Amino acid sequence: MTDKKAAPISRRNFFKKAGTAGAAIASGTTALAVASDVLEGEAYSDALKEYFQKHYRDMSKDEVKAALARIERKAKRKHGVDITVENTAPYAREDTVFGYALNISKCKGYRKCVYACVEENNLSRDPEIHYIRVLEMEKGSMDLEKSNHYFGEDPVPKAGKFYLPVQCQHCEDPPCVKACPTQATWSEPDGIVVIDYNWCIGCHYCVIACPYWARHFNWEEPVIPKEEINTETHYLGNRPRERGVMEKCTFCIQRTRKGKMPACLEACPTGARVFGNLLDPKSEIRYILENKTVFRLKEELNTEPKFWYYTD
């Protein structure tokens, strides 16, 4: 586990280095000299503090604030960009639980949502990570196994096909959360299933548990062109990730908690996507749930997705 570039130390490989440093401290005076081979000054103390950082939900206000500042500094060192990492709490108005509805008779498979999501959420361009998979399905068939994810040589929509975008379904009873051995993933009060990237150990249990293929693993250090980095980020959302952690759709927590629409919805040219507060009886999503034929994926698994599909 050697660092090719003199990249800042991640939580995991720091383990090793901290070990070395620890040994050095024990043996004498060269401790800091050894460590500062790799990191200096603030970078070193940041890495140390990051390593001992508490779980998101256990941190005090000040500790969170310090953590956010650390992430900002790290992004500056690593990517040379000034980002802001926020910690916007669940929507100020009481009783907000987010839900999503997608009209499959409107979706035409243009994939605009996929790439809007990539840009908004700072997804790795190479290797490629996409939170949304648009599946091309046979009309009349509901067999996901026979769907085609790699369509796109010809114009869409193609005759006899329909298109089914799949992303994190934000289950009410999320199997990924149950599977996680470190509690690095959980449901927030507004129903968004989130990950504390600092606590994820990359064990893949959640990937196996998720029936919707919604979790994505950073097999390698994510690569994003510097000028394309979205600098408005959220701790639980689109802040820069590192190799070895899971990530997934967060309903654009950095946007939606401020009252904005998710990026995939804004990008959709057909108006197939609808987002809103499930607990607000006057919301668009409630109108759809109450007046349209809706279904959810793999309902028999009782994961209770908060993501509905509908037709009209």
Place this chain on the structure above:
Amino acid sequence: MRNSEKQTMAVIGAILFLGLLMGVSLLLSQFVVAEAQEKETSQIQTEDSASSEQEEEDKEEEEDEEDEEEEEAVELEPGFQKVVDEVRAFWKRESESEIEELVISPFRVPPRKEQYEYYPCMDCHEEQEVQPERELTEEHEDLVLDHGKQRFWCLTCHFAGKEKNYLRSLKEQKIDFNESHLLCGQCHFERQKDWLMGAHGKRVGSWSEERTILLCVECHNPHSPAIKPQLPDPIPKGIREIRMERSNQPHKIETKHELIKVWDRIALKYKNERTK
């Protein structure tokens, strides 16, 4: 609460009924428009008499419905409520062939007419003669009219001669270009209703505050409204995930929808959690 529920019921009743009304007037317009473009006046008379009959029935129906109590009435946001009321008022208005102007809708739509190549229309149409032929050669010649199986002509939606700066309802009312949904709603009432409720079309900006609603014409060219196929964005390079390949579970979509109101359950759950 009760009063507003009743009001809402009345509105919805009226909407549904107006849907029917539009259906009828659509049928009429299709006949009439096809046959009698030159006989514009007779067309209007036919429609007017047809719709005033409908309106009377409409009122009765509404009163009936006000007596009924129904729980699942959707209470509209004040903004939408107003639109629905207005749409209703608009279509109920007696039209004595005089041109009326409509109040601006109480939600934001991205303005349209400022973007047109040909606006203001009256720059040319002040003097322009009405073209009786179904062929345009001098101007607008690239405009393809492929809507409603060729049963209507420009003057179904645009005024002849003067007032070209406005769209024209089937009852000869003036509709601003920035409110063209009212035009479409005459014949596509079901869609318009969905649009008003947020189930068709698109709203951007905010899920919690005032929405910006895209007009029908942002997605449908009014002259040729079918949405044409286009190339999608790049094909994904490939997904390195253990799950996709090795899954042996059947991945069927379960279409059975639970009738229990999921959101009620969710609401309850969150309430319990919050009061803990």
